[in-house]
């Protein structure tokens with residue numbers, strides 16, 4: 337592994353070993369900016385999807401405290417961070433969530449919420465569409481396919497139907513229809529294969545969701561499944577680990593390197609520790625070159641120039657047209 | 667030893683061991699045929715799957731199943747393509763029945 341750290345999962349390597357180490361193909365990667373603070377406010381989720389890189393589920397108890405949320409808000413204000421990207425788990429289940437969004441908006445940040453749609457049907461969450469709309473939150477929601485079979489296979493029985501009703505609610509308050517209220521969906525492969533061309537599958541999603549359910553949305557992001565955590569467990573169980581990592585390596589595209597999301601963001605975990613991205617966060621693969629380790633000693637200048645801690649899982653971001661929280665990068 | 671080994675698909679390039687210029691020509695042609703053109707990549711992958719099932723090549727079936735999925739197709743669409751190819755194959759047999767009718771008519775009163 338590039339970092340020299342051996343990370344394990346259930347006694348086995350937490351990252352599949354690639355035939356060619358990532359560092360050999362990509363070289364050393366340095367950050368270029370800190371335009372986005374991506375905050376993972378906890379691992380608690382109302383779902384337990386098969387591909388979840390967070391290992392999130394209803395039984396997880398790790399939740400960001402009010403103190404760490406306050407510190408994130410201080411950083412946004414002091415360093416004028418343009419974008420706050422809130423993820424989880426289902427971030428809405430963190431009791432500090434609404435305050436976090438509202439105050440970040442006061443400080444002028446664009447706020448993106450990685451909203452899993454079904455959480456809207458949980459107790460006390462029914463007014464989420466109105467809350468999002470009032471705060472002009474940009475919503476990014478997973479819907480791996482426009483059919484029930486694939487969506488439920490990945491995200492759980494009944495998720496497709498509940499996601500469709502949640503999308504209708506979001507459309508009703510103006511999401512996906514007007515310029516201001518952005519609703520972006522995320523496609524990711526339901527299995528051990530790479531995503532299709534983003535524009536082609538976006539056209540299919542738009543046509544199918546509109547004609548079958550009357551649903552509209554803004555953009556579709558295609559995201560490659562990252563071979564770590566629960567998805568890696570599935571790759572192993574299904575005998576696809578080697579063929580999948582070989583596929584990712586074979587599809588390595590150097591023109592994705594410039595736009596990798598880790599080069600323009602910093603990721604914060606529920607305890608306030610800093611990482612290059614949410615994937616490194618889950619692997620506990622922290623920065624190595626003496627850059628600030630926690631939100632409490634945030635230093636934009638140092639973080640902007642930091643070396644990024646890469647390992648072979650990074651091939652998940654560089655395959656084909658590349659992959660990031662905002663879809664393709666090349 | 668089996669006649670068909672899953673791993674052999676990845677060894678396809680070894681066909682260039684002898685007369686490599688022929689394999690290179692094949693590969694260039696094969697690759698170019700699958701590029702986006704007047705038909706989309708997805709349409710081509712579906713045609714590829716239909717043909718693969720028709721010529722009953724296990725390597726091509728696996729490769730084009732993956733290719734269909736990676737171009738956003740689902741099993742409903744892929745199954746329709748496979749049925750069409752199989753139906754044409756069945757129809758191609760059945761239409762030869764007319765030859766039997768002709769042969770019958772020739773020798774019958």
Ligand code: SF4
Nearest residue numbers: 381383385388425452
């Ligand atoms: S993928 Fe998202 S919705 Fe699914 S378990 Fe993980 S955090 Fe929850």
Ligand code: SF4
Nearest residue numbers: 598612613615650653
């Ligand atoms: S996993 Fe992707 S985003 Fe994270 S450090 Fe590697 S290349 Fe960057």
